[in-house]
Amino acid sequence: MQINPDLFTRFDPLGGTIEGAPQIERRLSDMRGAFADEDAFNAALAQGDPVLYTLAAVAPAHGDGALHYAIAQIAPGRIGAEYYMTKGHYHAWRPAAEVYIGLSGTGFMLLEEEESHESRLLPLTPNAIVYVPGHTAHRTINTGEIPLTYLGIYPAAAGHDYGSIATENFRKILVAVNGEPTLVDR
Numbered sequence: 001m002q003i004n005p006d007l008f009t010r011f012d013p014l015g016g017t018i019e020g021a022p023q024i025e026r027r028l029s030d031m032r033g034a035f036a037d038e039d040a041f042n043a044a045l046a047q048g049d050p051v052l053y054t055l056a057a058v059a060p061a062h063g064d065g066a067l068h069y070a071i072a073q074i075a076p077g078r079i080g081a082e083y084y085m086t087k088g089h090y091h092a093w094r095p096a097a098e099v100y101i102g103l104s105g106t107g108f109m110l111l112e113e114e115e116s117h118e119s120r121l122l123p124l125t126p127n128a129i130v131y132v133p134g135h136t137a138h139r140t141i142n143t144g145e146i147p148l149t150y151l152g153i154y155p156a157a158a159g160h161d162y163g164s165i166a167t168e169n170f171r172k173i174l175v176a177v178n179g180e181p182t183l184v185d186r
């Protein structure tokens with residue numbers, strides 16, 4: 001049976017790949033300013049420039065009503081006490097929401113509402129679904145010992161705004177305190 005590749009694909013929940021979708025790498029050097037402990041960041045970068053996470057996105061269609069989706073995988077590790085994480089972003093089209101589904105590993109999503117700056121920390125694990133409302137910056141964090149892999153589904157029109165959150169940064173950070181993930185002020 002011939003299946004339209006726009007309508008069907010397969011993914012690897014452990015490898016973080018989608019058949020036919022190119023994988024984008026984000027390295028430590030791409031994350032300057034994201035981690036709170038700048039000395040720890042510079043010390044880590046002096047040791048090498050590891051891949052912190054990968055992204056594979058599929059854009060089957062465009063325009064009103066269409067959906068895009070992506071699988072991301074974050075490596076385990078920390079910069080100082082702060083766990084490896086994504087840059088985080090708003091959607092360029094602020095009302096656009098997103099659904100995240102955990103596939104493997106253990107982590108969290110950190111949400112920050114744009115107007116109120118209210119922060120929320122939600123677990124992201126296999127069998128967990130996180131709904132990210134519009135107007136909310138979102139970042140994913142790996143607190144486990146193995147890669148954290150998840151699927152995100154979002155409106156095709158959402159777009160990514162990395163600049164606003166990079167300038168303002170998240171007001172909370174997730175750090176290891178006695179080995180336990182703990183949300184503290186930046």
Ligand SMILES: [Fe+2]
Nearest residue numbers: 091098138154
């Ligand atoms: Fe998003």
